[in-house]
Amino acid sequence: MTVREKNEKIDWSKRISPVVHAVPPSGIRRFFDIAAEMEDVISLGVGEPDFVTPWSIRESCVYGLEQGYTSYTANRGMLELREEICALQKRNFNIDYEPKTDVLVTVGVSEALDIAMRTILTVGDEILIPEPCYVSYKACAALAGAKPVPVPAKIENNFSITPADLEAHVTDRTKALLIGYPNNPTGAILTREQLLDIAKFAIKHDLIVISDEIYGDLTYGGAKHTCFAGLPEMRDRTILLNGFSKAYAMTGWRIGYALSNPDIIAAMTKIHQYTMLCAPITAQIAAVEALRHGEKYMKKMVSEYDKRRRLIYDGLTNAGLKCFEPKGAFYIFPDITVTGLTSEEFAEQILLKEHVALVPGNAFGDCGEGYVRCSYATSVAKISEAIARIEHFVQQRK
């Protein structure tokens, strides 16, 4: 028997850690292969802006490369960038963070989320996670050895979460709460009053709150984003996560940050320095430019999303789907139960029959069943065509 033949007989899957084995692959990519091969597919399945990063941001990175900025940076990120990040929090939410001790620049919010969990959770700990939510939340908690405890949010409550919902799931092992508003996939936001109630709940149970505010700049129709860390007594209790991907159309740059008290940031920096070392210097240079001069481009994109939001809400409602009117992010989460199909059946059939790609709601948690996620970060022409196709599909099944 050759070495190769011997190797083929070994079941390598048995060698994978049971923790990793237990984490399911992301449900978002289930129909990816079919969709990727269709020629006239309209995708409402994309969780990123259809804008390219504004030119001034790209240009600053090109200039940086020309000047030879190709080295490592400090583990925590360039001080210049950390100063801009802290200045932004002061400007927008009047929160004081110290650039030298309270901020860590990460490789996207994804990394920040992972190391935040690994920093505060250990085996046996529980973390409350309102659902439907971003696909990584539960997986990161599980990979940190902890037990993610989903807390279902209901459409009757505009997909918001109340202390009563949370109380029903809290145990003496609950160590943290993870909130992500404006929410992917529902587009829900929480008002300042609702967040204040959650803050009281966090104090009562002495929980750390991880607040993923990556969509914080994307709110519409007069709704204003409240930063959780800006609430009374919440600065040190919160690990605030944010980044540049969504507001500045910088998904591929992989750059984000975490803000918290010096102890937590120092501990997170420890994991970051051994695993990532630092975020790419090119992306950090671009991020500095985004914070210094990017706001006008960001506002323009937000105003564009808002118009598309109204168009898709109007269109899907007229198509016969019950929709919660999204107030933030760039997703709408229509109820598709009127068709008699499950989320996955709906997503699969509409892809095969109408060539519209969207994401089944159950990819975002069990309580997302009966819904699908449509992203309106795509051109108006494509949104209009997608609405027509969805309407055609729904009318045939009513």
Place this chain on the structure above:
Amino acid sequence: MRELLELLVHDARRPVGELAAMLNRSEYEVEQQIRQLEQDKIILSYNTLINWEKTGTDTVTSIIEVNLTPQRETGFDAIAERIYRFDEVRTVYLMSGSFDLLVIIEGKSLQEVANFVATRLATIDGVTQTRSHFMLKAYKKDGIIMEDKEQDRRLVMTP
């Protein structure tokens, strides 16, 4: 009103139903408002930006700096009008700096444009000097990049 105008300036062919949904108003209201904007001459015309080069149509564009002697009472306005009334003249701006009017002329050939400048424009009373520059290539016009190679490179499904 501003929101409506911003939508139309980017795409004047948007259906009224689409505009209404995006602005959160009824189709009737949007139609009325567009009519009013047209009547008030706030909306002056709906144009199409065309890359003529791709159609094989030859056009010559000349950008001309014009110096004037302003006239008593009418200043630059009367002379500007004598210039902008010509069909050949696409654009006329009054400028600060070393010349007074910036005039953009389009014609079928270099000869035609040169002829127009020499016989019609330079000879107008009050025009003291002209300096013509011929345009070689348009990269961007009215905010639109003529040959934009950037495309949607996103995957069809991402989290």
